[in-house]
Amino acid sequence: MSLRVxxxxxxxxxxxxxxxxxxxxxxSRVFSEEELSDSRGRPERLAARFAAKEAAMKxxxxxxxxxxxxxxxxxxxxxxxxxxxxxxxxxxxxxxRGVESFTVSLTHEHGxxxxxxxxxxxxxxxxx
Amino acid sequence: MNTTLNxxxxxxxxxxxxxxxxxxxxxxxxxxxxAGMSSHASVNVMLALEDVFDVEFPDxxxxxxxxxxxxxxxxxxxxxxxxxx
Numbered sequence: 276m277s278l279r280v281x282x283x284x285x286x287x288x289x290x291x292x293x294x295x296x297x298x299x300x301x302x303s304r305v306f307s308e309e310e311l312s313d314s315r316g317r318p319e320r321l322a323a324r325f326a327a328k329e330a331a332m333k334x335x336x337x338x339x340x341x342x343x344x345x346x347x348x349x350x351x352x353x354x355x356x357x358x359x360x361x362x363x364x365x366x367x368x369x370x371x372r373g374v375e376s377f378t379v380s381l382t383h384e385h386g387x388x389x390x391x392x393x394x395x396x397x398x399x400x401x402x403x
Numbered sequence: 404m405n406t407t408l409n410x411x412x413x414x415x416x417x418x419x420x421x422x423x424x425x426x427x428x429x430x431x432x433x434x435x436x437x438a439g440m441s442s443h444a445s446v447n448v449m450l451a452l453e454d455v456f457d458v459e460f461p462d463x464x465x466x467x468x469x470x471x472x473x474x475x476x477x478x479x480x481x482x483x484x485x486x487x488x
Contacts, residue, residue, distance in 0.1 A: 285443055289421075293443070296419075297450045305446060329442050341469075343462040344446070363462070 276375070281333030281392045283326040288386060290322040305344040313351055322388035323381040324349045330392040331359055331377065340368050349379065357381055359392065373397045408477050415455055416440075416473070419447040431473040445470050452476065458483040 293301045302311060305328075306321060314320035328347040346365035352358050359377040361369050373396040380391045409431055416426040416435070423439045440448070448470065449460055458480060460469075469479045 283442075289441075289443055293447055293450075296447065300450055300453075301446065304450065325443060332442075337467075339466045339468045341463040341466040343465050346462070 277396045279334045279336070279394045279396065281330035281335070281394070282389065283329035283333065284387055284389045285322040285326045285329075286387055287319045287322045287383065290318045290325065294318065307345050307348045310349055313349075319383040319388050323383050323390055326388050326390035327357070327359065327379050327381060327392065330379070330390040331361075331365075331394075334377075334392045334394040335365075335368055335372055335374075337368065340364055342368075349381070408480065409473050411455060412452070412473050412476050412480070415448060415451045419451045420444050429473065431477075433473070434471050435473075436467070436471060440470075452480065456480050456484070458487065 302321075306314070306324060310321070310324050314324065325344070327349045328344050331347045342364035346361060346363045348360045348362070349357050350360055357379050359379050372394075375395045375397050377395075378393040382389050413426045413429065416422060416429070420426065420435065420440045421444045422429070422435070429435075429438065436445075449465070453459055460479070460483070464479060464483075469475055
């Protein structure tokens with residue numbers, strides 16, 4: 276077993292600026308329906324979810340694979356804990372990396388949101 | 404080299420990439436991520452490019468290499484325009 280970690284920090288003001296500049300196009304391109312619903316329009320929650328997507332990409336060691344931000348989705352488990360769900364090319368990359376599980380943690384404070392993703396793989400992988 | 408296209412891309416970068424350097428003086432081959440473009444800023448760059456050039460980036464083109472330089476972006480815009488023609 277091997278562990279990899281990814282971390283990302285996002286400015287909440289930049290998410291607000293993106294909503295102001297691009298509105299629905301920004302929201303629908305980056306966030307799933309469930310993420311938008313869970314965030315209830317609060318930019319700090321959206322910023323934390325964006326950070327989680329980027330943290331997951333770092334943990335995965337994304338190279339030049341092409342996939343959209345909605346390929347990595349943050350959901351809420353019944354106990355309120357955030358969980359990560361991958362689809363499409365992101366899921367295939369995780370499969371190639373031998374990913375067994377993801378753990379994600381979100382936080383926001385003073386205008387910034389951050390996420391840490393811990394990735395457990397079944398075997399050692401050389402990530403170029 | 405398409406100077407007009409590159410100039411329009413520079414304007415998009417100036418407006419949306421939040422670079423700590425002047426986009427107007429950026430080398431067309433300079434790595435934009437190395438120059439300070441965050442992943443979140445790259446979303447805004449992509450959406451602004453779609454607005455300005457009336458194109459849509461499919462998920463398969465949402466790759467680091469597509470947005471890493473002015474030259475790379477110009478190549479992607481040209482490709483999308485060819486596909487739409």
